[in-house]
Amino acid sequence: MPVIVIASPKGGAGKSTTAVLLGTELAYAGANVTFLDCDPNRSLTLWAERADLPKRISMITNVEEADVIKTIRRHDQDGSVVIVDLEGVASRLVSRAISQADLVITPMRATTLDATIGVRALSLIAEEEEALNRTIPHAVVFTMTRAIRSKQHKGIKQSLKNQGVDVIKPSLMERAAFSAFFEFGGDLRTMPAQGRMDGALENASAFAQAVYRRLSVQEVVA
Numbered sequence: 410m411p412v413i414v415i416a417s418p419k420g421g422a423g424k425s426t427t428a429v430l431l432g433t434e435l436a437y438a439g440a441n442v443t444f445l446d447c448d449p450n451r452s453l454t455l456w457a458e459r460a461d462l463p464k465r466i467s468m469i470t471n472v473e474e475a476d477v478i479k480t481i482r483r484h485d486q487d488g489s490v491v492i493v494d495l496e497g498v499a500s501r502l503v504s505r506a507i508s509q510a511d512l513v514i515t516p517m518r519a520t521t522l523d524a525t526i527g528v529r530a531l532s533l534i535a536e537e538e539e540a541l542n543r544t545i546p547h548a549v550v551f552t553m554t555r556a557i558r559s560k561q562h563k564g565i566k567q568s569l570k571n572q573g574v575d576v577i578k579p580s581l582m583e584r585a586a587f588s589a590f591f592e593f594g595g596d597l598r599t600m601p602a603q604g605r606m607d608g609a610l611e612n613a614s615a616f617a618q619a620v621y622r623r624l625s626v627q628e629v630v631a
């Protein structure tokens with residue numbers, strides 16, 4: 410089953426939020442999901458401790474450099490979608506996780522500073538591709554976006570597209586419900602209503618489907 414690695418050297422880019430949102434949507438749609446929390450700050454583990462884990466989700470905590478590859482492989486083989494959350498750094502742990510990915514997702518706020526640091530994730534992926542002599546599919550998702558796009562956002566998106574980077578549509582909007590994962594635990598369907606829940610659910614589900622399509626295409630190709 411697919412291994413999805415969420416990676417960006419930029420802290421606060423929305424990695425852990427994207428991981429939880431994606432995993433809970435895939436589990437709701439019927440997939441078994443295993444989260445690997447490889448961030449010493451343990452954001453995902455904190456989310457897991459807030460409430461009962463939703464059905465079909467399991468959490469592995471404190472995955473370190475020495476055991477990341479075997480942990481990913483073990484859970485990859487047990488039939489679950491593996492989602493790996495990482496610290497916002499470039500490290501050997503991050504590179505090892507990337508080396509095992511079927512898809513790397515780089516969440517990125519649409520500001521020049523965030524994009525400048527975020528695209529360094531693409532260099533890390535390129536290094537692993539070179540070392541392993543295989544293509545590692547990767548995509549960027551804009552996070553915390555607003556309904557009205559800034560010129561900066563449009564410019565960054567165009568520049569990524571010009572470089573041939575896959576940009577996931579839809580982006581993840583800035584929403585109270587998405588930041589509330591870490592307050593309430595669980596998923597969007599179990600948390601108390603935060604702002605416009607129907608909008609949040611629609612955004613989350615369309616994003617998860619866009620990710621799923623990228624995985625299915627690979628499986629067909631493989």
Ligand SMILES: Nc1ncnc2c1ncn2[C@@H]1O[C@H](COP(=O)(O)OP(=O)(O)O)[C@@H](O)[C@H]1O
Pocket residue numbers: 419420421422423424425426427452497552553554581582583584585587588589591
């Ligand atoms: N789409 C979003 N809407 C609202 N708040 C968000 C969204 N994505 C992230 N946040 C908030 O931004 C902060 C950083 O997000 P986080 O997922 O922890 O980033 P990272 O894991 O990359 O450090 C957190 O407070 C989180 O709740």
Ligand SMILES: [Mg+2]
Pocket residue numbers: 424425426448452494495496
């Ligand atoms: Mg995080």
